[in-house]
Amino acid sequence: MMKQPLQLVFAQNNRSLLQATTTFESLDKVDWQQVSCLLLDATDISTAYAALVKLRQNSLPHCYLRPVVFVANTERHNGWQWHAADAVLVLQGEHLLDPALVPDNLETINRWIDNLPQQERGADGHLQVKVLRLLASRQTSAEPQATPSNYNGYVYPLLQPVFSLQDMGVMQTLGFLEQQNLLSATLFDRAHFCIHCDSAFLNFKETCVACGSHDLDVVELVHHFSCGFTADITRFKAGGDALICPKCDKHLRHIGVDYDKPSTVNKCRLCQHVSQDGNVVAKCFNCDCSTEARFLDVRRINSYKLTSVGLNAAFYGLKTYFTDILENELQLLSLREFELFANAEAARIARYGKSQSALAVVRFVGLDKIQMELGSKAKQIFTELADIFKSILRETDIITAYNESMFAILMPETSQNNAALALNRLQKAVEQLFSENFDRSLDIQQHALAVTSELQVRDALERFLNQ
Ligand SMILES: [Zn+2]
Ligand SMILES: [Zn+2]
Ligand SMILES: [Zn+2]
Known part of the structure; x- marks a missing residue:
């Protein structure tokens, strides 16, 4: 008999896809050999994601590794949570879900679970093994995704549900697994983080090198050819259709003939100090602290793939x-x-x-x-x-x-x-x-x-x- 998808009922309002009545409480009675994947009604993505978290935080490999499919009633999928499931199926109109629509490749995940050595099928509450197993069973790598909904700016959608609030973060865990040669890293991006709170949401701005104020004007620099005087444009008085040089009092009429504008500078509105380069300071949206840019934490955001040692550990545990x-x-x-x-x-x-x-x-x-x-x-x-x-x-x-x-x-x-x-x-x-x-x-x-x-x-x- 062909394997069937199993709808998990996790809220009163999501019993409509298939005539199924599997709840979290009845999950341990499921005959997994008959099941191709778990379907979660994702009409409301946040409750569907919460149900996915509950599955992934279970300690039994045959449960937390199981392929999970979000079923949506729209093509619009905003937010990284949509990428946390193994697939998303869009329900057309009022029709019930056709089991044949479930992607075939999910079966490779079930086979991976079936192949786990018998003694390794017991519980593992161990995060590191779970991470390795999720990657190994999906034959995939851990790919970061930028997101405004996470204060440190990145999320690994497949792995995030495994982690509860009390756990060490996904990034630290992946970094640790890399140190142990269980994963290998490829640079995805470099990002700046607040040294006080780890937030990636920073407002970079130039400040006055003399007084520290961020109340700066960007003004043009004027260079008078005949006397060589150079200053910001506010120092040259306007005389009719010309500028008047404060050093030699001559009129500057034609740009390119009498004078030029070699660059722009920052002029502080508070102390009038003019400088070519301001001090770049980053103000954190999360904790409000300001930090000079050169002191910020610059980190490599990596994607990670399993090494052969990691693949082995996924199978036999750590x-x-x-x-x-x-x-x-x-x-x-x-x-x-x-x-x-x-x-x-x-x-x-x-x-x-x-x-x-x-x-x-x-x-x-x-x-x-x-x-x-x-x-x-x-x-x-x-x-x-x-x-x-x-x-x-x-x-x-x-x-x-x-x-x-x-x-x-x-x-x-x-x-x-x-x-x-x-x-x-x-x-x-x-x-x-x-x-x-x-x-x-x-x-x-x-x-x-x-x-x-x-x-x-x-x-x-x-x-x-x-x-
Ligand atoms: Zn100043
Ligand atoms: Zn002059
Ligand atoms: Zn901060």
């Missing part, structure tokens, strides 16, 4: 310092092994009914960001973080990394309450580590639950990640 260090120090288990242990533990408890065990989950929000910010110093943080884990976990505890910033710990013979206490100790110690040594905070989310026969480890972790 290892981070922290998981590497934990693997060595704490004998990190794979998620599969961890699930087997948890299931055995649940069965043991159900059978004997004598003891209780707990599953503890902890997430360090933005741990990947820290790695980017600190570069090589990140290793020190992660070593100390691993030490904290070691000091709080017991020999019998079992730990796995769900992704690069989220960890699950199976605590045998531990009540839910005691697991919560251990997590609180862990959180306090980590917060202290960051505030005392690194002069910054780290947002930590944690949760403890009892191990029962109903517990599905993967589901529980996924719920925690997407809450």
Whole structure:
């Protein structure tokens, strides 16, 4: 059977394209093998874009990588948000959408998702991997687009929906991936940014070199041939149809014969100072600060394409310092092994009914960001973080990394309450580590639950990640 597009219903008023009733809540029941792409009714582009953001911020590759098509009722598509989807279909008249109109090339994206190694299909809340995967699955590069709606002037429409407000920006992430040789850059443009607020919206103007005022007149310079006197035109009095030279009092009648006008100059209306070149100052539309142009931040705006290393990382994921260090120090288990242990533990408890065990989950929000910010110093943080884990976990505890910033710990013979206490100790110690040594905070989310026969480890972790 031919694959069909699936209309995602995300608002009351957009159920009209196909007879479909797929909502965000029912997405995990979708049989993706039957689906060619997700359709979003883009009659209102801002709500359609918000729905796209929700899809792209999901942590499961088979969801966030899925081809998404905006369906529009007009040919006029203003704004970069239109370029954030994989395609735009325009609905003609009142007709329902013809599934045959869905572009064939979207199927290559589905094939890319199908080819992901089995163990890499689990959640990845990791921005860098998401960026690499979006580019790899679309066989495309990250192309910047100039926009007045973004205060730093550029946006990468395909990648923007992946980033939430708390995340490091798209540009920084792309720059980091370039440093790691996962992407290669090609210059797209050079742009000036405010050094105070990063805004690209700057008003460049010349100011008086003597007093700093921007109240300047551009006036002509007059050069009297016979006496050699040169000054701005306001210094020459007008005498009938001629100018009168203030130095020799002669009349200047014919341009090219008596005098010429070699150039224009800036004359300050405040202090009368005349100069050839004013000081160029940029006033920021966003923060109101003025900065001399030579002190502005000049940055390269690049388009980025995947390197072969990047393509590999898109497929197999990125290892981070922290998981590497934990693997060595704490004998990190794979998620599969961890699930087997948890299931055995649940069965043991159900059978004997004598003891209780707990599953503890902890997430360090933005741990990947820290790695980017600190570069090589990140290793020190992660070593100390691993030490904290070691000091709080017991020999019998079992730990796995769900992704690069989220960890699950199976605590045998531990009540839910005691697991919560251990997590609180862990959180306090980590917060202290960051505030005392690194002069910054780290947002930590944690949760403890009892191990029962109903517990599905993967589901529980996924719920925690997407809450
Ligand atoms: Zn002046
Ligand atoms: Zn003269
Ligand atoms: Zn500014």
